[in-house]
Amino acid sequence: MTDGVQILVAVCDRPRTVAVKPLGRCRIGVCDVFQRFVRRFHAPDTTDIFFDLSGAESIDSTFAGILVALATKKRHPETPDVHLVHPSPSVTNTLTTMHVLPLFDICEAMPDSPTQWTALHAEPLRPDQVPDLVIDAHQALIDADERNEAEFGPVVDVFRAEQQRQASLEAPQ
Secondary structure (H helix, E strand, O other), X not given: OOOOOEEEEEEEOOOOEEEEEEEEEEOHHHHHHHHHHHOOOOOOOOOEEEEEOOOEEEEOHHHHHHHHHXXXXXXXXXXXXXXXXXXXXXXXXXXXXXXXXXXXXXXXXXXXXXXXXXXXXXXXXXXXXXXXXXXXXXXXXXXXXXXXXXXXXXXXXXXXXXXXXXXXXXXXX
C-alpha cells in the first residue's frame, strides 16, 4: 500500500520546526505514519510544520484531506502552523481541483533546510484503520469547501456504512 513512497522527516531546533518530505506517490498507505509523527509536536513548543512536496509525484484524496485537516487544525487545534514547500505541479493541480490550495501557505523553500533526514517506516494499514482515516480525510475536504461534497460525500457515506455494519457484527447479541 505504500507504493514505494518514502517519507523523510527532520526536526530543526531554531526555531523549533518539523520538516516532512514525501517522495513518490503519496497515498492512503503512508497517511497514518506521517500523521502519527506530526502529532508528536504541539504549538507553542513547535512553531511550524513544513511539508516539502517537491518530490511528491502525486497525492490521493486521503493524503490531501489529512494535509487539510492539519492545516485547518480540524482534529488537533494545537497543531503547529502548516506550510507546503514547493509542491510539484501534480500536487498543486490536485489541491486546486479539490478547491483547497488557498488554505495553505505555499513557500518556495524552507527557512532553514535540514541537513539530516530520517526515513519513517510505514507499516501496512490494518483493515480496521482504513475507515476512520478515509472518513476523517474526506470529511476535512468537504468541510474545507462545499463543492467537494458531490465527489467525497459518497466516499464518507460508504465508509460510515461499513463502520456501522462492522459495529453491528461485533455487538453482543
